[in-house]
Amino acid sequence: MAKRAAAKTRLTRKDYEARLPRLREQLVQLQVQLKQLPCPVLLVIAGVEGSGKGEVVNALNSWLDPRGVEVFAFHPPTEEERERPFMWRYWRSLPPRGRIGIYAGSWYTEALREAAPARARPADFAHALARIAGFERTLAADGALIVKCWLQLSKTEQGDRLRELEDDARTAWRVTPEDWESHRRYNRLASLAATMQRQTRRPGAPWHLIAAADERARNLAVAETLLARFRDHHRLMKQIAAAQEKPARVTPLRPAGRRKLLQLPLDQKLGAADYELKRDKWLGRLNAGVRRAAAKHRSIVFVFEGWDAAGKGGAIRRLTSAIDARDCRVIPVSKPTDEEKSHHYLWRFWRHLPRSGMVTIYDRSWYGRVLVERLEGFARDDEWRRAYTEINDFEAQLTERGIIVVKFWLHISKDEQLRRFRHRETTEYKRHKINAEDWRNRRKWAAYETAVGDMLALTDRPQRPWHLVAANNKRHARLQVLKLATRQIETALGLK
Amino acid sequence: MAKRAAAKTRLTRKDYEARLPRLREQLVQLQVQLKQLPCPVLLVIAGVEGSGKGEVVNALNSWLDPRGVEVFAFHPPTEEERERPFMWRYWRSLPPRGRIGIYAGSWYTEALREAAPARARPADFAHALARIAGFERTLAADGALIVKCWLQLSKTEQGDRLRELEDDARTAWRVTPEDWESHRRYNRLASLAATMQRQTRRPGAPWHLIAAADERARNLAVAETLLARFRDHHRLMKQIAAAQEKPARVTPLRPAGRRKLLQLPLDQKLGAADYELKRDKWLGRLNAGVRRAAAKHRSIVFVFEGWDAAGKGGAIRRLTSAIDARDCRVIPVSKPTDEEKSHHYLWRFWRHLPRSGMVTIYDRSWYGRVLVERLEGFARDDEWRRAYTEINDFEAQLTERGIIVVKFWLHISKDEQLRRFRHRETTEYKRHKINAEDWRNRRKWAAYETAVGDMLALTDRPQRPWHLVAANNKRHARLQVLKLATRQIETALGLK
Numbered sequence: 001m002a003k004r005a006a007a008k009t010r011l012t013r014k015d016y017e018a019r020l021p022r023l024r025e026q027l028v029q030l031q032v033q034l035k036q037l038p039c040p041v042l043l044v045i046a047g048v049e050g051s052g053k054g055e056v057v058n059a060l061n062s063w064l065d066p067r068g069v070e071v072f073a074f075h076p077p078t079e080e081e082r083e084r085p086f087m088w089r090y091w092r093s094l095p096p097r098g099r100i101g102i103y104a105g106s107w108y109t110e111a112l113r114e115a116a117p118a119r120a121r122p123a124d125f126a127h128a129l130a131r132i133a134g135f136e137r138t139l140a141a142d143g144a145l146i147v148k149c150w151l152q153l154s155k156t157e158q159g160d161r162l163r164e165l166e167d168d169a170r171t172a173w174r175v176t177p178e179d180w181e182s183h184r185r186y187n188r189l190a191s192l193a194a195t196m197q198r199q200t201r202r203p204g205a206p207w208h209l210i211a212a213a214d215e216r217a218r219n220l221a222v223a224e225t226l227l228a229r230f231r232d233h234h235r236l237m238k239q240i241a242a243a244q245e246k247p248a249r250v251t252p253l254r255p256a257g258r259r260k261l262l263q264l265p266l267d268q269k270l271g272a273a274d275y276e277l278k279r280d281k282w283l284g285r286l287n288a289g290v291r292r293a294a295a296k297h298r299s300i301v302f303v304f305e306g307w308d309a310a311g312k313g314g315a316i317r318r319l320t321s322a323i324d325a326r327d328c329r330v331i332p333v334s335k336p337t338d339e340e341k342s343h344h345y346l347w348r349f350w351r352h353l354p355r356s357g358m359v360t361i362y363d364r365s366w367y368g369r370v371l372v373e374r375l376e377g378f379a380r381d382d383e384w385r386r387a388y389t390e391i392n393d394f395e396a397q398l399t400e401r402g403i404i405v406v407k408f409w410l411h412i413s414k415d416e417q418l419r420r421f422r423h424r425e426t427t428e429y430k431r432h433k434i435n436a437e438d439w440r441n442r443r444k445w446a447a448y449e450t451a452v453g454d455m456l457a458l459t460d461r462p463q464r465p466w467h468l469v470a471a472n473n474k475r476h477a478r479l480q481v482l483k484l485a486t487r488q489i490e491t492a493l494g495l496k
Numbered sequence: 497m498a499k500r501a502a503a504k505t506r507l508t509r510k511d512y513e514a515r516l517p518r519l520r521e522q523l524v525q526l527q528v529q530l531k532q533l534p535c536p537v538l539l540v541i542a543g544v545e546g547s548g549k550g551e552v553v554n555a556l557n558s559w560l561d562p563r564g565v566e567v568f569a570f571h572p573p574t575e576e577e578r579e580r581p582f583m584w585r586y587w588r589s590l591p592p593r594g595r596i597g598i599y600a601g602s603w604y605t606e607a608l609r610e611a612a613p614a615r616a617r618p619a620d621f622a623h624a625l626a627r628i629a630g631f632e633r634t635l636a637a638d639g640a641l642i643v644k645c646w647l648q649l650s651k652t653e654q655g656d657r658l659r660e661l662e663d664d665a666r667t668a669w670r671v672t673p674e675d676w677e678s679h680r681r682y683n684r685l686a687s688l689a690a691t692m693q694r695q696t697r698r699p700g701a702p703w704h705l706i707a708a709a710d711e712r713a714r715n716l717a718v719a720e721t722l723l724a725r726f727r728d729h730h731r732l733m734k735q736i737a738a739a740q741e742k743p744a745r746v747t748p749l750r751p752a753g754r755r756k757l758l759q760l761p762l763d764q765k766l767g768a769a770d771y772e773l774k775r776d777k778w779l780g781r782l783n784a785g786v787r788r789a790a791a792k793h794r795s796i797v798f799v800f801e802g803w804d805a806a807g808k809g810g811a812i813r814r815l816t817s818a819i820d821a822r823d824c825r826v827i828p829v830s831k832p833t834d835e836e837k838s839h840h841y842l843w844r845f846w847r848h849l850p851r852s853g854m855v856t857i858y859d860r861s862w863y864g865r866v867l868v869e870r871l872e873g874f875a876r877d878d879e880w881r882r883a884y885t886e887i888n889d890f891e892a893q894l895t896e897r898g899i900i901v902v903k904f905w906l907h908i909s910k911d912e913q914l915r916r917f918r919h920r921e922t923t924e925y926k927r928h929k930i931n932a933e934d935w936r937n938r939r940k941w942a943a944y945e946t947a948v949g950d951m952l953a954l955t956d957r958p959q960r961p962w963h964l965v966a967a968n969n970k971r972h973a974r975l976q977v978l979k980l981a982t983r984q985i986e987t988a989l990g991l992k
Contacts, residue, residue, distance in 0.1 A: 024925035032928070054821055062813050065928050066828055066859070073822035080576055104821040170776035173783050280666035287669050317558050325550055325600040326569040332562055338834050363562070429520035432528070432561050 016216040023223055024063045030230050031068045031100070037237055038098035039143040040343075043226060046108045047151025048189070049182045050161040050175075051212040056151065057104040059219045060226075070095055073104045076113070083297075083356040085397040086110075086128065087135050091350035094139070096342035107132050108148075108196060115192050116185070125192070129199040134393050140204030141386055142344045143240075145233040148205060149222050150197065151212035155186040161213075250375065250447040253385075258453025264468050266413050268476040275475040282482040283322040289489040290323055294357035296493065299403045301354065302361040302485070305371070305455075306410025307448075308438045309420040310471045315410065315481045316361055322482075323359055333364035345369055345379075345387075346394055353398070366391055367459075371451050375444055388458040395464050404492045405464040406485050409452065410471040414445050463492075512712040519719055520559045526726050527564045527596070533733055534594035535639040536839075539722060542604045543647025544685070545678045546657040546671075547708035552647065553600040555715045556722075566591055569600045572609070579793075579852040581893040582606075582624065583631050587846035590635075592838035603628050604644075604692060611688050612681070621688070625695040627893070634886050636700030638840045638879075639736075641729040644701060645718050646693065647708035651682040657709075746871065746943040749881075754949025760964055762909050764972040771971040778978040779818040785985040786819050790853035792989065795899045797850065798857040798981070801867070801951075802906025803944075804934045805916040806967045811906065811977045812857055818978075819855055829860035841865055841875075841883075842890055849894070862887055866951050871943050884954040891960050900988045901960040902981050905952065906967040910941050959988075 034041065043060070045053045057071055072093045081089045087107070095101035111132060115125040136146055153161060162179055165171045182189060197207045208225045212218045252258055293300055302319070304312045320328055331352050340348040346366060354360040369387040373379035379387070398405050412420075421442070424434040441448070460466045467484045471477035490496045530537065539556070541549045553567055568589045577585045583603070591597035607628060611621040632642055649657060658675055661667045678685060693703045704721045708714045748754055789796055798815070800808045816824055827848050836844040842862060850856040865883040869875035875883070894901050908916075917938070920930040937944070956962045963980045967973035986992045 021923075021925060028925050028928050054817075057821060058813060058817055061816075062810075063925075066809055066826070067830060071821060071826070073820075073824075075822050078576065080574065170780055173780060173787075284666055284669060313562060314558075317554060321550075321554055324569075325553060325567060326571050330562070330567070334563060427517075429517060429524050429559075432524050 010214050011216040011220070013216070016220070019220060020063075023220065023227075026227050027060075027063050027223060028065055030227060031065050033234060034068070034100070034230070035098040037143075037234065038342075039145060039233075039237060040095045040097050040139075041100040041145045041147070041226075041230070042095065042103065042139070043100060044103045044106045044108065044146070044148040045151065045222070046103075046106060046148065047210070047212060048153050048158055048186075048193075049179045050158050050165070051151035051153050052215055052218060053104055053151060055215065056149075056219055056222050057102055060102060060223065063223065064100065068098070069100045069102060071102045071104060072106070074106070074109065077110070080355060083299075084353050085401040085403075086131055087397060088350060088353060090135065091347060094343060094347060096339065097143075098342070107135070108200075112189070112192055112196065116189065125195070126199070129196060131397070133200050133202060133205075136200065136205040137202060138346070138390050138393070139344060140202070141390075142383075143237060144344075145230060146205040147208070147226050147229045148200075149208045149210050149225060150193070151210050151218060151222075153212050155183070157213045158183055158186065250450050252450045253454045254457035255453070257455070257457030258449055260456060261409075261411065261449060261453050261468065264411055264470055266411070266416070266470045266472040268470055268473050270473055270475040270479065272475070275479060278479055279318070279482065282479065282486055283318075286319070286482055286486040286489070287322040289486050289493070289495070290327070290359065292493055292495070293404060293489055294327065297356040297402070298493070299354040299356050300359045300489065301398060301403055301405050302359070303365045303367070303405070303407040304361065304363050304410070305365060305367050305408065306469075306471065307412050307417055308441055309417050309424070309433075310410035310412045311474050311477055312363055312410055314474060315408075315469075315471075315478050316363055318478045319481060319485065320361070327357070328359040328361065329354070330361045330363060333362055333368065345373075346390065349394075354403070356402070366394065367455055370455050370459075371448065372441075374451050375447050388454075391459055392461065395459075395461070399463045404489055406467070406488050407464060408467045408469055408481060408484070409456065410469050410477060412471045414442075416472045417442065506710050507712040507716070509712070512716070515716060516559075519716065519723075522723050523556075523559050523719060524561055526723060527561050529730060530564070530596070530726070531594040533639075533730065534838075535641060535729075535733060536591040536593050536635075537596040537641045537643065537722075537726070538591065538599065538635070539596060540599045540602045540604065540642070540644040541647065541718070542599075542602060542644065543706070543708060544649050544654055544682075544689075545675045546654050546661070547647035547649050548711055548714060549600055549647060551711065552645075552715055552718050553598055556598060556719065559719065560596065564594070565596045565598060567598045567600060568602070570602070570606065573606070576851060579795075580849050581897040581899075582627055583893060584846060584849060586631065587843060590839060590843060592835065593639075594838070603631070604696075608685070608688055608692065612685065621691070622695070625692060629696050629698060629701075630889050632696065632701040633698060634842070634889070635840060636698070637882055637886075639733060640840075641726060642701040643704070643722050643725045644696075645704045645706050645721060646689070647706050647714060647718075649708050651679070653709045654679055654682065746946050748946045749950045750953035751949070753951070753953030754945055756952060757905075757907065757945060757949050757964065760907055760966055762907070762912070762966050762968040764966055764969050766969055766971040766975065768971070771975060774975055775814070775978065778975065778982055779814070782815070782978055782982040782985070783818040785982050785989070785991070786823070786855065788989055788991070789900060789985055790823065793852040793898070794989070795850040795852050796855045796985065797894060797899055797901050798855070799861045799863070799901070799903040800857065800859050800906070801861060801863050801904065802965075802967065803908050803913055804937055805913050805920070805929075806906035806908045807970050807973055808859055808906055810970060811904070811965075811967075811974050812859055814974045815977060815981065816857065823853070824855040824857065825850070826857045826859060829858055829864065841869075842886065845890075850899075852898070862890065863951055863955075866954075867944065867947050868937075870947050871940055884950075887955055888957065891955075891957070895959045900985055902963070902984050903960060904963045904965055904977060904980070905948065906965050906973060908967045910938075912968045913938060 045056050047053055061069065061071065074089065077089065090107050093101070111125065111128040114120060114128065140146055162175050162183060166175045201207050210218055210221045210225070290300065304316060306312050316330060320330065329352070336348060349362070349366050352360055369379055369391070370384050374384040395405055421434055421438065424430040456466050456468070465488075467488075469477050469480045469484070487496070541552050543549055557565065557567065570585065573585065586603050589597070607621065607624040610616060610624065636642055658671050658679060662671045697703050706714055706717045706721070786796065800812060802808050812826060816826065825848070832844060845858070845862050848856055865875055865887070866880050870880040891901055917930055917934065920926040952962050952964070961984075965973050965976045965980070983992065
């Protein structure tokens with residue numbers, strides 16, 4: 001083994017092994033406590049080439065109970081992944097609450113790889129880092145523990161390390177021409193890494209610099225960083241849990257939204273013959289729009305929200321009749337499954353994002369966070385208040401990737417809802433559509449008006465506006481949905 | 497609307513609408529009963545072009561409670577899908593128990609499309625149909641209700657229908673040049689469809705021919721077929737549930753398997769220095785093999801089975817240290833999640849199949865069906881007996897697609913297990929590895945020997961043999977795993 005300047009700081013094998021039993025015990029205890037908290041842990045192992053990221057992952061893997069750990073690593077994105085927003089594949093690779101995800105390579109690897117060529121634009125790098133910071137902020141706010149380790153070697157140490165690996169027949173295969181290339185470009189890459197660390201260092205997600213020249217000390221340092229961060233996090237989460245308040249009284253954040261909702265005229269009429277004629281015209285035009293979007297590799301995401309019995313299902317069926325079944329998927333959103341509950345609330349919507357040229361229709365959506373979850377106290381006060389920003393950020397990532405986001409609120413009067421509830425109860429094949437919960441929600445009509453108003457006011461954006469649809473008359477509502485959808489798609493494609 | 501010969505059998509709108517309320521009521525009741533059974537329903541809507549498959553799907557969708565239904569449709573397979581076995585994407589698109597999957601286009605669409613060109617080989621078509629029949633047989637045996645409707649039009653009716661659609665500005669977009677092409681080739685396609693129906697008509701999965709010239713009659717016929725089949729299925733499932741027996745006494749199916757297991761010598765020794773030298777040599781050679789496999793777009797699936805405490809985890813970590821973390825995924829298999837439980841037991845393993853060039857390591861596997869599930873009565877007698885065939889069929893689909901399947905049984909003596917259990921109990925950081933269940937399993941040692949023996953004898957195939965590894969000595973076992981894996985990979989690649 002080559003002698004090196006850093007040899008004096010080396011940890012002997014004996015000292016290392018003496019410390020392992022206690023360390024492993026602490027790591028296993030961490031996993032037991034983690035299951036009780038429970039929150040997810042993201043452990044990012046990043047660093048310069050040759051710093052031993054893979055070995056650190058292997059060491060942690062052998063110390064932790066493997067049933068609670070998953071290792072993620074990423075090649076450059078595949079075709080399918082490139083067709084979604086940048087963060088899509090990372091959202092899909094998140095550990096559920098109570099488990100640890102170890103990232104041997106992560107969103108940082110991708111951001112650095114894209115920024116590395118001399119021709120790369122600094123603005124793109126800055127944008128990628130902002131997305132990453134937003135991603136981590138969103139997860140940290142939801143209780144995730146994010147531990148980011150940067151394994152550090154000086155240029156000399158890196159050269160020594162690569163030569164050492166190469167000189168040994170057992171490890172020579174680990175060194176690739178790309179490693180030497182990155183050694184030659186050490187200074188440029190170090191400067192990018194420094195920028196990256198500066199831009200993505202946040203209270204919930206600091207960077208830990210780990211000296212990587214000594215392998216044993218490096219492994220211990222990563223494990224001890226994880227343990228220390230977990231201890232702090234554990235204390236913090238207990239405090240937050242203790243400080244949880246009752247849901248506050250429902251007061252509007254933006255009264256203008258509710259006013260707009262209440263001003264919507266609901267007395268439209270539309271005869272059957274007139275409706276059918278117009279419907280068929282708009283169905284044809286919508287179909288042409290959807291096919292043109294597909295030809296331009298643009299996907300479409302529809303969001304349907306509205307009062308119970310406002311006619312979302314019927315409107316969706318009219319809409320889908322104009323779209324090739326192979327290109328279109330309807331996602332009915334009701335109570336989250338166990339798997340969904342063990343992730344951030346946006347996770348289940350990220351999962352279903354369409355490939356380019358495809359259509360996804362959400363029958364109810366992420367807006368549940370600021371409607372039912374706000375009013376029923378399923379989300380804490382700070383959680384639903386934060387959600388407007390999170391949702392805007394999420395939708396911005398969609399439109400940025402070229403996805404057309406079409407959002408509807410189907411609005412009916414309280415009387416009309418009553419009429420429809422009664423009709424459902426007296427019609428045999430509709431009775432399954434109504435239950436006690438619908439009646440309970442109805443009693444909170446005024447509170448919902450406030451929440452809907454806030455939603456409309458706080459998440460309406462030029463590229464992804466809320467379409468308010470008067471739905472007391474079903475034919476009128478269905479036609480409006482077709483028209484508004486068609487027009488927004490045509491505008492997005494520059495056809496109007 | 498064009499007059500047609502079949503007009504005399506038309507159902508009037510009035511008659512149609514009179515029948516709908518009762519029909520919808522029955523469909524909703526079906527869904528309620530389905531949740532209680534519960535089993536999955538696969539409703540395949542296939543048929544000639546222009547027969548209205550999409551409209552049938554839309555009609556059913558509007559009659560059923562959408563929360564219990566999912567519609568599937570498929571484009572020609574993507575790159576990612578082509579890298580897996582033919583049936584992979586259909587396994588991923590299965591409804592869970594209690595829900596209905598409607599297939600607007602299915603495995604049949606793909607098989608017919610591939611068989612349609614004049615240059616297509618009949619043997620490939622026959623092979624695809626055999627795979628499909630196996631797929632449906634596997635699901636039906638597990639309780640799935642499979643309803644396959646073939647919407648039928650004569651050549652004249654088809655021509656009339658396409659012209660009718662084309663003449664109407666509202667529906668002209670639905671008719672594509674491919675539709676007319678398939679009209680010109682009506683006879684060839686009809687003959688392929690007849691072959692297909694003959695080859696895939698099975699007791700649990702018959703074909704229902706539906707006359708599609710009259711749209712309303714067609715819609716009703718599909719719904720009534722579904723209802724009738726469900727009624728029969730419901731009765732059958734109740735009978736099966738009533739007839740369930742206690743798990744029988746554990747008697748070997750193939751005593752030779754158990755004999756082979758018991759004859760394995762377990763007294764190997766291997767010194768630390770000798771081990772490290774050999775290990776590093778084999779790690780290098782394994783790494784070269786894995787990279788060569790990737791270069792040839794061959795994936796590798798490792799299966800690790802063995803007694804509790806036999807050292808699977810350690811062996812897996814040695815193995816993965818030779819593989820790029822980005823190319824490798826370890827799937828720890830323990831109790832199935834709720835989502836997994838609501839599918840066929842093979843579903844959770846299909847999910848994780850690697851892309852070409854990648855490696856998946858199953859830490860325990862589908863063999864749980866014929867081990868723990870057999871012995872604990874989690875699988876009925878007919879279920880685990882059937883599983884040997886299902887597993888062989890599953891693995892055959894992997895090797896057929898070029899996947900290298902490497903299977904290990906790590907074998908230790910009963911005394912050695914006891915020693916390891918005690919060591920775990922007295923070592924702080926290993927205590928989490930042992931629980932009451934391990935001790936319970938241990939008391940059934942002899943029964944497990946029988947089950948393992950049957951597994952070894954009944955699922956050992958030249959292309960995917962069982963490697964029996966003597967594991968009383970951990971170093972010996974780890975080295976054996978590296979050697980055997982490397983050799984099998986080299987053989988599969990034709991390097992030896």
